[in-house]
Amino acid sequence: MSSTPPNLIDFLVNQANGVKGLADLNLPTVPPQYIQPLQARFDHTKIVPEESIPIIDFTKWEEPDVQNSIFDAAIKWGFFQVVNHGIPFKVIDDLKAAVHSFFELPAEEKKCLKENSLPEVVRLATSFSPHAESVLEWKDYLQLVYASEEKIHAHWPAICKVQALEYMKHSEVLIRKLLKVLLRKLKVEELDKAREHTLMGAMILSLNYYPACPDPEVVAGIAPHSDISSTTVLLQDDIGGLYVRGSDGDSWIYVPPVEGAFVINIGDVLQIMSNGRYKSIEHRVVANKRKTRISIPIFVNPAPDALIGPLSEVLENGDEPKYKHHLYSDYFNYFFSKAHDGKKTVEFAMI
Ligand SMILES: O=C(O)CCC(=O)C(=O)O
Numbered sequence: 001m002s003s004t005p006p007n008l009i010d011f012l013v014n015q016a017n018g019v020k021g022l023a024d025l026n027l028p029t030v031p032p033q034y035i036q037p038l039q040a041r042f043d044h045t046k047i048v049p050e051e052s053i054p055i056i057d058f059t060k061w062e063e064p065d066v067q068n069s070i071f072d073a074a075i076k077w078g079f080f081q082v083v084n085h086g087i088p089f090k091v092i093d094d095l096k097a098a099v100h101s102f103f104e105l106p107a108e109e110k111k112c113l114k115e116n117s118l119p120e121v122v123r124l125a126t127s128f129s130p131h132a133e134s135v136l137e138w139k140d141y142l143q144l145v146y147a148s149e150e151k152i153h154a155h156w157p158a159i160c161k162v163q164a165l166e167y168m169k170h171s172e173v174l175i176r177k178l179l180k181v182l183l184r185k186l187k188v189e190e191l192d193k194a195r196e197h198t199l200m201g202a203m204i205l206s207l208n209y210y211p212a213c214p215d216p217e218v219v220a221g222i223a224p225h226s227d228i229s230s231t232t233v234l235l236q237d238d239i240g241g242l243y244v245r246g247s248d249g250d251s252w253i254y255v256p257p258v259e260g261a262f263v264i265n266i267g268d269v270l271q272i273m274s275n276g277r278y279k280s281i282e283h284r285v286v287a288n289k290r291k292t293r294i295s296i297p298i299f300v301n302p303a304p305d306a307l308i309g310p311l312s313e314v315l316e317n318g319d320e321p322k323y324k325h326h327l328y329s330d331y332f333n334y335f336f337s338k339a340h341d342g343k344k345t346v347e348f349a350m351i
């Protein structure tokens with residue numbers, strides 16, 4: 001039987017095996033570096049089975065009823081699912097297949113990609129920020145920055161480039177519509193170029209891969225965190241594993257996979273810009289004993305040089321700002337400088 005590689009970080013990171021390579025060793029238990037302290041493990045008794053986030057039909061997205069349900073969901077839950085979003089099933093299925101093909105590549109090829117890719121366009125990683133974490137997460141991911149077509153063609157890996165680009169082109173249309181609705185409710189009528197720069201100036205397509213885990217109860221697929229995007233558009237497969245924080249701040253609500261749906265969530269940026277009206281809710285992923293799971297979030301992020309703070313339209317009626325203005329790149333770098341830590345990142349911007 002195989003044993004844990006003696007230099008685990010070298011095996012995972014430098015040799016680009018990732019947790020996929022570790023799972024392929026068929027170890028009977030997880031290495032100690034993955035074992036979460038008791039208090040951080042997922043407590044299944046905290047699930048509230050009768051609660052669920054709303055599912056919104058996006059067909060008539062311009063109608064007030066639909067816009068109101070999006071607004072209500074963004075305020076109450078910070079999370080909702082959308083169906084009938086207009087992205088063809090084939091585009092979605094082709095991308096999912098390409099994600100599996102990418103992670104099934106030999107480590108040698110992934111190592112080559114790591115060593116030759118521009119970090120501002122392509123980043124292959126394992127866990128979250130392994131050098132900043134005391135316990136590793138059971139996940140590999142490939143971040144593809146939605147840069148210029150020239151950079152995309154030169155740097156995104158060939159095995160998933162066409163599928164990922166096609167998916168992004170379709171998703172961009174949906175993202176603009178979602179942002180328009182969310183902004184309109186904050187009294188911002190137009191998504192002009194400046195606002196696009198601030199809200200969606202640097203989108204990242206992340207391909208997440210969670211291999212089957214011999215001991216899912218003791219690890220985190222992703223530990224509790226909130227996203228640092230303006231909004232996140234997530235495609236999950238049919239395995240399940242995503243939980244969002246209940247409104248009591250203690251319970252967890254399961255997000256069931258819904259065929260053809262996207263999970264949308266508000267990120268810290270929109271919480272800050274709306275001066276706390278929209279909520280960026282904590283969420284986590286639980287690993288699976290038997291099956292490999294993939295998920296594909298688009299982090300709709302501001303451009304690095306965008307200045308983020310409460311919108312003047314939101315403060316018009318005399319509300320006190322709860323957050324100070326900051327450069328998005330500072331917020332981004334702060335997020336990746338530490339392990340996932342629930343809702344703590346947003347304290348960076350609090351007054
Ligand atoms: O895999 C999922 O369902 C969620 C992924 C997630 O929360 C993230 O990548 O930030």
Ligand SMILES: [Fe+2]
Pocket residue numbers: 225226227283
């Ligand atoms: Fe997330």
